[in-house]
Structure formats: C-alpha cells, structure tokens
Amino acid sequence: MHFARIPSVLALVLTASVSWAADDPFLWLEDVQGQKALEWVGAQNARTLAVLEKDTRFEPFRTQALELLTANDRIPKPLFRAGGVDNFWQDRQNPRGLWRHTSLDSYLSPSPEWQTVLDIDALAKAEGGNWIFKGAQCLPPEDRLCLVRLSNGGKDAAEVREFDAVSKTFLKDGFQIPEGKHSATWLDTDTLLVGRDWGGDTLTESGYPYVLKRWKRGTPLEQATEVFRGKKSDVRVGPIELRDAEGRLQAVLLTRGINFFEDEFFLLTDAAPVPLALPKKTSFQTFVAGQLIFTLQEDWGQLKQGAVFALELAALKANPAQLKPTLLLQPGPRQAIESVAGTRNKLVVNVYEDVKGATDVYTWAKGRWSHKRLALPKNASVGIVAASSAHDRLFVESQGFLEPTTLWLADAAATTVKKAKALPARFQASTHKVEQFWTPSKDGTRVPYFVVRPKAQKPTGAAPAIVYGYGGFQVSKPPVYLPEVGKLWLEHGGVYVIANIRGGGEFGPRWHQSVLRENRQKSFDDFAAVVEDLVRRKISSPRRIGIYGRSNGGVLTSVSMTQHPELFNAVVIESPLIDMMRYTKLPAGASWVSEYGNPEVPEEAAFISKYSAYQNLKEGVRYPKPYITTNTKDDRVHPGHARKFAARLEAMGLPYLYYENTDGGHSNDADPVMNARRWALHYVYLAQQLMD
Numbered sequence: 185m186h187f188a189r190i191p192s193v194l195a196l197v198l199t200a201s202v203s204w205a206a207d208d209p210f211l212w213l214e215d216v217q218g219q220k221a222l223e224w225v226g227a228q229n230a231r232t233l234a235v236l237e238k239d240t241r242f243e244p245f246r247t248q249a250l251e252l253l254t255a256n257d258r259i260p261k262p263l264f265r266a267g268g269v270d271n272f273w274q275d276r277q278n279p280r281g282l283w284r285h286t287s288l289d290s291y292l293s294p295s296p297e298w299q300t301v302l303d304i305d306a307l308a309k310a311e312g313g314n315w316i317f318k319g320a321q322c323l324p325p326e327d328r329l330c331l332v333r334l335s336n337g338g339k340d341a342a343e344v345r346e347f348d349a350v351s352k353t354f355l356k357d358g359f360q361i362p363e364g365k366h367s368a369t370w371l372d373t374d375t376l377l378v379g380r381d382w383g384g385d386t387l388t389e390s391g392y393p394y395v396l397k398r399w400k401r402g403t404p405l406e407q408a409t410e411v412f413r414g415k416k417s418d419v420r421v422g423p424i425e426l427r428d429a430e431g432r433l434q435a436v437l438l439t440r441g442i443n444f445f446e447d448e449f450f451l452l453t454d455a456a457p458v459p460l461a462l463p464k465k466t467s468f469q470t471f472v473a474g475q476l477i478f479t480l481q482e483d484w485g486q487l488k489q490g491a492v493f494a495l496e497l498a499a500l501k502a503n504p505a506q507l508k509p510t511l512l513l514q515p516g517p518r519q520a521i522e523s524v525a526g527t528r529n530k531l532v533v534n535v536y537e538d539v540k541g542a543t544d545v546y547t548w549a550k551g552r553w554s555h556k557r558l559a560l561p562k563n564a565s566v567g568i569v570a571a572s573s574a575h576d577r578l579f580v581e582s583q584g585f586l587e588p589t590t591l592w593l594a595d596a597a598a599t600t601v602k603k604a605k606a607l608p609a610r611f612q613a614s615t616h617k618v619e620q621f622w623t624p625s626k627d628g629t630r631v632p633y634f635v636v637r638p639k640a641q642k643p644t645g646a647a648p649a650i651v652y653g654y655g656g657f658q659v660s661k662p663p664v665y666l667p668e669v670g671k672l673w674l675e676h677g678g679v680y681v682i683a684n685i686r687g688g689g690e691f692g693p694r695w696h697q698s699v700l701r702e703n704r705q706k707s708f709d710d711f712a713a714v715v716e717d718l719v720r721r722k723i724s725s726p727r728r729i730g731i732y733g734r735s736n737g738g739v740l741t742s743v744s745m746t747q748h749p750e751l752f753n754a755v756v757i758e759s760p761l762i763d764m765m766r767y768t769k770l771p772a773g774a775s776w777v778s779e780y781g782n783p784e785v786p787e788e789a790a791f792i793s794k795y796s797a798y799q800n801l802k803e804g805v806r807y808p809k810p811y812i813t814t815n816t817k818d819d820r821v822h823p824g825h826a827r828k829f830a831a832r833l834e835a836m837g838l839p840y841l842y843y844e845n846t847d848g849g850h851s852n853d854a855d856p857v858m859n860a861r862r863w864a865l866h867y868v869y870l871a872q873q874l875m876d
Contacts, residue, residue, distance in 0.1 A: 324431030338849025392420030472526030541566030611670030730754025
C-alpha cells in the first residue's frame with residue numbers, strides 16, 4: 185500500500201497508530217508471564233488490597249458472597265445424560281467441583297442421591313495439576329465414553345482425555361489431545377473428528393484450528409487424515425454431528441467461520457465436503473425430526489432477518505445444490521429469538537418480546553410446522569436449561585430481578601410444565617420494585633432499561649446506583665435473579681440498572697448490527713443516554729452513579745469513562761478490551777474484527793481511534809477513579825489491556841485501583857471461594873465510591 189494514495193486524514197491516523205504502538209511505553213505489560221510484568225502486578229495487587237480488604241465491609245461481603253455461592257440449597261443445574269441427569273457441583277469442600285449423576289426421579293426429589301462421576305479436586309491433588317473442568321462430550325446413545333476437557337487455571341485452552349463414565353476412569357490408551365483450543369467430535373466409538381494445532385501453519389490469525397482431521401483409535405494423532413481445510417484468515421472451522429433420536433449419526437455438518445458472524449456450511453460426504461448455498465449470516469441451532477434448524481441474521485429471499493427456518497436432511501442429501509427452506513418463525517420488530525433446542529420429536533424456541541421471555545414448542549407433521557406455548561410465568565425471563573434427543577422432556581427456568589429462579593420440567597409432547605425446583609429467596613426483595621423505562625439516544629433511537637430500586641425512594645437523586653451494560657455480539661441482557669447484587673447492594677439501599685443498549689440481541693440481529701464497526705459510537709451514546717435519563721428522573725446523580733461492564737462491557741465502561749467522566753463516580757472495568765488500536769495483535773482479538781473493525785486498515789483505524797480508551801485519556805481531565813480487574817489466565821481477552829490502562833493512568837498521576845487474579849480464566853469465576861472474594865472486592869469499591 186502506498187501512503188500517497190491514502191486520503192491525508194487517514195494517512196495521519198495510520199501514521200499515528202503505528203507511532204503509538206512503537207512508542208507505547210507499556211508494551212512490556214503484554215508479556216503475560218514476564219517477570220517484570222508479574223512484579224508490577226504483585227505491587228498493584230498489594231496496593232489495591234490494602235484499600236479494599238481493610239475496609240470493614242470486605243469480610244462481611246466476602247462471607248455473604250461465599251454463603252450464596254456455596255449454599256446447599258442452590259438449584260443443581262441439570263444436564264440430561266445416560267438416561268438420567270448430570271450436574272457439576274462446587275462448594276467449600278469441593279471448590280474445583282464434582283461431576284455427578286442421578287436418575288431423573290431422584291433429581292426431582294427433595295434430596296437427590298448423587299453418584300460422583302469425576303472429582304476434580306481429587307484429580308488436581310493426585311496429579312499436582314491446576315485443573316478446572318471445562319465439560320465433557322459423551323458418545324450417544326450409551327453416553328459412556330466421554331471426551332473430558334481440563335483447563336490449567338481456567339484458560340480457554342484445554343487438554344482432552346477420553347473417560348469411561350461407568351468405570352469412572354480415564355482410559356490409559358484412550359484418545360488424548362494436548363492443551364490447545366481444540367474441537368473434537370465423536371463420529372463413532374473408534375473415530376474422532378479433530379481440529380487442533382497440527383504444527384506448521386494450521387491455526388488461524390485468531391489462534392483457532394482451521395484444519396480438521398479424522399483420527400482412528402489406536403493410531404498416533406499425527407497420522408490423522410485430513411478431511412477439511414479452511415483458511416488462515418478464518419476465525420475457525422468446526423464439525424457438527426447430526427444424530428437421530430437413537431443416537432445414530434445421520435450426517436456431519438462442517439462450519440467455516442469466515443469471521444465472527446459469517447459462516448460457510450459444508451455437508452461432509454465420503455467423496456469430499458459439499459458446500460451449501462446458505463447465506464453467510466446463518467447460524468445452525470439443532471437437528472430434530474430429520475430437520476436442520478437455523479436462525480437467519482440477514483434477509484434471504486422471502487425469509488427476513490431474524491427468522492427461524494428448517495432444511496430437511498433427506499432432501500439436502502439428495503440434492504445439496506437445491507435448498508428448500510421452511511419458515512418456522514419470523515419475529516416482529518420488538519421480538520428476538522434467544523435460544524433454540526431440540527428434543528426427541530419437538531423443537532423448542534425461546535422468544536423474547538420487549539426483553540420478556542416465552543417458550544414455544546414446534547411440531548413437524550404432514551409437511552408443516554405448528555406450535556404451542558408452554559404455560560410459564562409471564563413478564564419474566566425464561567430460558568431453556570437442558571434438552572435431550574433421547575426423549576421429549578426438557579428443563580426450563582424462569583426468574584426476575586426480585587423473583588428467585590424456578591426450574592420447570594416440561595413435557596414437549598404434551599406441552600405441559602411442572603415445577604421441579606425453586607431457589608429460596610436470597611435477599612429481602614419486598615422493599616424494592618422493578619420498572620422498565622425507555623429513553624431516546626443521541627440519534628433518536630428509543631433504548632430500554634430496567635431499574636431495580638427501593639419502593640420508598642424519593643426523587644432526590646441521592647440514591648447510589650450501579651448501571652450494568654454490555655452491548656455487543658448480539659448478547660441479550662434480560663432480567664435475572666442475582667443473589668450477590670441483592671445481598672451486597674440492594675439490601676443496602678442501592679439501585680441496580682441494566683441498560684439494553686444496541687449491540688445486544690434484545691431485538692434481534694438488527695439491534696446488534698446497527699452499531700457494528702463504524703457505528704460503534706451509537707452503542708456508547710445509548711449507554712450515556714440511559715445514565716442521563718436516570719439523572720433527569722432524579723433516580724440518581726453523577727456523584728452516586730457507578731457503571732460496571734466486563735469483557736466487551738469493558739470496552740463500554742472504559743470508553744464511557746473517557747467520553748463522559750462527568751456522568752459517573754465509579755467505573756468497574758473487568759476482563760476488558762481497552763487498547764482497541766492494538767487488540768487484533770493480542771489473542772484472540774483477530775476474531776472480533778467483524779464486531780469492531782480492523783485498526784490495521786486506515787479507514788477503520790480512523791473510527792476506532794476516536795473512541796479507544798487507551799489512546800483517549802487526556803491530561804487535565806478529572807476522571808472518576810476506576811477499579812480495573814482482570815485474570816492472568818485469561819487467554820480470550822489478553823490481560824495486557826487492563827494492565828496497560830492502569831499503567832497509563834498511573835503515569836498520568838490519575839487515581840485508579842488495579843487487581844489481577846491469578847486463576848479463573850476469562851469468566852473469572854471458576855472457583856466459588858475465589859469468586860466470593862472477587863464480588864466482595866467489587867462491592868467494597870462501589871460502596872466506597874457511591875455510598876460513603
């Protein structure tokens with residue numbers, strides 16, 4: 185590329201971005217395990233803990249959070265397997281957790297009789313490993329042979345081991361894949377389809393595999409046979425097994441992730457993978473009743489954006505070049521599809537309208553789909569928890585800000601539901617109320633938000649308020665029951681707000697796509713508009729308002745801090761992206777270019793540079809003191825983002841607190857004991873900034 189051909193403004197932006205990277209005095213903090221970087225982290229942690237742990241509220245908060253996270257009367261989250269129910273359970277005695285199993289009848293009883301399948305604490309102790317359980321994929325229909333994923337400290341990268349869930353042992357000569365960001369799928373008892381780092385140039389720029397190989401039992405992994413190869417510029421490639429109700433493999437679908445939101449689909453055949461002429465913005469959901477179910481993120485002929493549609497597998501196999509989609513559901517402008525699942529014979533669709541949920545059961549008969557709605561609570565969040573192709577039962581949960589989670593067992597064939605379990609109230613909710621407001625953003629778009637506040641609150645603007653936001657990747661944020669928020673914040677008179685800003689999935693693909701890349705500023709404007717509306721309604725005031733976001737929400741809160749420092753007095757920035765002019769250079773940043781844009785492209789660097797918080801801190805501005813926190817084992821969003829932002833604040837003589845946990849990974853919650861401490865630190869900081 186010749187700079188002379190770039191428009192002068194863009195040339196300046198590109199030159200500035202290259203210069204900034206070259207002159208960045210804190211690049212050394214991107215060395216995750218570097219001695220100098222870890223010494224800096226240790227000093228920062230000591231400084232922050234001296235402020236937060238010595239607060240008289242810290243120990244009560246930590247104790248209360250630990251009680252909530254390890255209470256014996258929590259709902260054990262169910263997963264159907266082997267004719268019964270699995271659960272992964274963590275408590276004080278088992279912080280790493282127990283993979284356990286019971287019958288469905290036993291699970292539904294007040295005191296289930298659990299059998300331990302795998303004790304992760306015992307395994308870690310026996311092997312001297314820092315193991316975090318990342319789940320298991322078991323081979324239907326017996327569900328006896330399982331591929332167990334074990335992570336070192338909570339990283340996304342994990343090693344895979346074959347495990348016998350009946351003898352409860354790892355197979356000595358079984359399938360085993362070294363640590364990495366793999367994909368591994370059963371084809372049959374003796375065959376896997378594996379995506380991994382095969383050596384050489386076999387990982388994408390995002391750090392994920394783009395070569396799939398068939399691996400036969402008893403042969404070295406290195407001798408696996410290649411069946412599909414994507415491109416290095418892809419995000420990743422992966423397999424999807426399509427099994428009937430008896431667990432028999434009917435077909436294998438391959439996905440080539442061109443970017444985070446666009447895929448190419450292939451039908452794996454004995455001859456070669458056959459491409460399917462589906463729109464690139466299509467997402468596979470499930471396989472049921474011989475039908476492949478997809479959701480659509482762009483218009484396709486008569487099908488419009490947001491639709492749920494089906495393709496018949498038999499017809500697809502007979503003529504993969506001619507696709508005949510059948511429409512199931514076309515959401516309205518205030519609706520969105522939250523999740524989709526398949527049972528033995530039924531399709532279950534979780535739909536939201538104005539951020540309130542419902543669940544519909546679809547039946548395929550005589551060449552058409554019909555549906556009925558399950559009788560679940562209205563004006564609540566409703567979500568599919570577990571479903572199985574072995575039968576037509578499924579678990580669904582309902583909850584609200586002030587209504588504890590209830591787990592329902594549904595019969596999709598009879599379209600009936602019955603209460604299975606209910607979480608006891610974790611905090612005093614009768615003193616608070618929930619309201620939904622709408623406010624215009626800068627461009628006039630009406631944005632909804634929920635407010636949980638004391639009933640007796642007067643409109644004085646004096647109430648301390650936390651405003652939570654995310655606004656990315658089509659992830660919805662409906663009302664949820666958060667015991668730690670209730671106990672550590674609401675019971676102390678606090679207000680809690682969720683801003684359903686653009687970028688999320690609350691109103692389908694269009695709500696998300698309207699703020700991608702060059703339009704990202706609109707999402708930040710939405711968030712600012714919600715905060716300004718809180719002030720206008722005198723629910724709170726800048727002195728008493730704090731904002732909280734993690735991961736993509738860390739982009740939001742760091743940008744909000746630099747663009748509107750006058751609106752907040754507390755900013756929690758957790759596991760964040762912050763240096764957006766360099767994020768593609770840090771794992772796994774390259775995969776998110778379709779969300780944010782590419783700072784290495786001059787035209788895109790121009791709009792990213794306008795908001796990237798790391799570059800937009802300015803001398804002479806009074807910023808609220810932020811609490812910046814991340815995890816050393818985070819291999820999804822690099823801890824260098826948080827480290828460098830704190831270091832720059834320090835160099836500018838600006839107030840901040842920084843804390844980096846050493847284990848837990850991106851979610852930062854792999855261990856309930858560690859997680860209780862995490863929440864205590866959050867709420868001590870927020871109380872100091874907003875209540876004191």
